[in-house]
Amino acid sequence: xxYSLYRxxxxxxxxVLRDIVLRYRGSVxxxxxxxxxxxxxxxxxxxxxxxxxxxxxxNYAVFLLSGLLPWLWFAGAISAGxxxxxxxxxxxxxxxxxxxxxxxxxVCSQAVNFLLSIPxxxxxxxxxxxxxxxPILVFPVLMGIQxxxxxxxxxxxxxxNVFFRDLQQxxxxxxxxxxYLAPIIYPLQSVPAAxxxxxxxxxxxxxxxxxxxILFYDRLPSPVLTGYAFAVALxxxxxxxxxxxxxxxxxxxxA
Amino acid sequence: xxxxSIVVQNVSKRFRIVRIPKQMSLKEAVVTRRLFIRRDRDELxxxxxxxxxxxxxxxxxxxxxxxxxxxxxxxxxxxAGIYKPDSGSVWTRGEVAPLLSLGLGxxxxxxxxxxxxxxGLILGLSPKQIERRMDEIVDFAxxxxxxxxxxxxxxxxxxxRLAFSVAVTIDPDVLLLDEVLAVGDASFMRKxxxxxxxxxxxxxxxxxxxxxxxxxSAWCDTALYLDAGHVRAAGPAGEVVAAYYRDVSGxxxxxxxxxxxAVE
Numbered sequence: 204x205x206y207s208l209y210r211x212x213x214x215x216x217x218x219v220l221r222d223i224v225l226r227y228r229g230s231v232x233x234x235x236x237x238x239x240x241x242x243x244x245x246x247x248x249x250x251x252x253x254x255x256x257x258x259x260x261x262n263y264a265v266f267l268l269s270g271l272l273p274w275l276w277f278a279g280a281i282s283a284g285x286x287x288x289x290x291x292x293x294x295x296x297x298x299x300x301x302x303x304x305x306x307x308x309x310v311c312s313q314a315v316n317f318l319l320s321i322p323x324x325x326x327x328x329x330x331x332x333x334x335x336x337x338p339i340l341v342f343p344v345l346m347g348i349q350x351x352x353x354x355x356x357x358x359x360x361x362x363x364n365v366f367f368r369d370l371q372q373x374x375x376x377x378x379x380x381x382x383y384l385a386p387i388i389y390p391l392q393s394v395p396a397a398x399x400x401x402x403x404x405x406x407x408x409x410x411x412x413x414x415x416x417i418l419f420y421d422r423l424p425s426p427v428l429t430g431y432a433f434a435v436a437l438x439x440x441x442x443x444x445x446x447x448x449x450x451x452x453x454x455x456x457x458a
Numbered sequence: 459x460x461x462x463s464i465v466v467q468n469v470s471k472r473f474r475i476v477r478i479p480k481q482m483s484l485k486e487a488v489v490t491r492r493l494f495i496r497r498d499r500d501e502l503x504x505x506x507x508x509x510x511x512x513x514x515x516x517x518x519x520x521x522x523x524x525x526x527x528x529x530x531x532x533x534x535x536x537x538a539g540i541y542k543p544d545s546g547s548v549w550t551r552g553e554v555a556p557l558l559s560l561g562l563g564x565x566x567x568x569x570x571x572x573x574x575x576x577x578g579l580i581l582g583l584s585p586k587q588i589e590r591r592m593d594e595i596v597d598f599a600x601x602x603x604x605x606x607x608x609x610x611x612x613x614x615x616x617x618x619r620l621a622f623s624v625a626v627t628i629d630p631d632v633l634l635l636d637e638v639l640a641v642g643d644a645s646f647m648r649k650x651x652x653x654x655x656x657x658x659x660x661x662x663x664x665x666x667x668x669x670x671x672x673x674x675s676a677w678c679d680t681a682l683y684l685d686a687g688h689v690r691a692a693g694p695a696g697e698v699v700a701a702y703y704r705d706v707s708g709x710x711x712x713x714x715x716x717x718x719x720a721v722e
């Protein structure tokens with residue numbers, strides 16, 4: 204499998220490029236949408252939670268953005284990736300590269316979008332006077348864990364979606380629930396202590412807190428939480444790999 | 459073994475076709491208590507390819523004829539490695555390039571050049587290899603002045619020529635062509651034949667599926683006539699195609715094809 208992926212690495216590159224370029228081809232603002240979507244979301248949430256509901260965090264916009272941008276990568280990749288094998292049925296039944304490649308496309312293209320939105324974050328942080336220091340060096344580690352996490356979930360999800368197409372509807376609902384259950388629009392401290400363990404059932408919760416540590420609080424993320432996130436990602440990858448390999452020969456028949 | 463480039467031994471592929479709608483929703487599945495497929499109730503079995511054996515020598519072309527549903531495409535996908543056989547074995551020498559439909563990965567908004575690149579990448583080439591072959595592909599397709607025009611502006615003949623040219627210029631050891639021969643006018647067809655002849659001269663192998671018996675007998679040395687997943691005739695292309703035509707024209711009534719056998 205690794206050899207097959209390595210051989211087709213240029214195809215992956217090209218498909219990711221297409222995914223990014225074609226999404227905005229024909230739109231007037233083009234790549235600016237990469238910035239505009241999170242910016243508008245940030246503006247509305249800041250208005251609602253910082254001004255209307257008075258969540259007591261100084262520089263709320265920066266706090267929000269530090270958790271929101273990774274979330275957009277997560278949610279974008281999951282919702283696009285859930286259907287990727289079904290959408291790529293032409294490839295699955297007529298070419299010989301591993302369908303894992305079709306899962307990697309949304310994960311990578313959303314990761315690129317995420318990276319492109321980082322300058323936006325620094326711009327907003329500078330405006331609010333939030334300092335981002337050397338803990339940023341750990342940023343790639345969190346990205347790596349998130350990459351594994353998304354890929355692991357997608358291997359299971361996209362495989363099951365070949366057989367049960369309505370999983371994609373369910374996915375949209377679950378994603379919006381997980382968004383509110385992750386400490387993105389509120390800090391973990393505002394969750395009553397009794398409920399806190401349940402927060403971490405959400406696979407993005409520990410990573411969200413890690414990103415906030417780096418980007419907002421200017422401190423190293425907790426090794427325990429990061430290790431936990433890594434362990435969850437590995438387990439989901441192992442499960443996903445099992446499910447995917449079990450059913451991949453059937454993709455060409457069903458997709 | 460060394461003079462062969464494809465060896466297929468007793469290969470069978472059975473499809474279990476689920477009688478209930480494939481894309482049943484989870485809710486439906488639970489409500490109708492059909493969450494788990496029961497073989498006795500829900501499945502039909504189709505032996506798409508049934509105990510097929512043949513070999514193809516290096517430097518030759520094999521044609522496969524047969525009616526719709528006789529297992530030609532399934533056999534091609536088995537050769538390409540897209541399907542795993544239920545029993546038997548498939549062995550191929552070297553690089554296999556499956557061209558099982560024209561224009562796989564083509565995008566109407568992309569230019570001819572971009573689409574050539576994508577096609578080559580799907581067939582496993584690197585950007586460098588594609589760049590090296592670009593001139594040859596474009597010349598072969600006779601589309602030089604349209605190279606940077608979006609694909610949606612192409613006529614259907616231009617589209618097919620472009621798609622076909624990518625496949626014949628990539629130079630694999632085994633080239634699989636499934637129903638992709640109706641590509642353009644007589645002069646382009648002649649070029650294709652010449653290309654294939656040079657292919658064979660260099661020890662490469664072609665497998666060709668077509669309804670067009672004339673093309674098979676003109677292009678191929680040997681042929682295989684599939685009927686309901688079985689090999690009904692094999693041998694020199696002309697004879698096999700003649701046998702196929704005798705059957706389809708109804709001069710000899712074929713035995714009723716036991717296509718679908720319920721497991722019940």
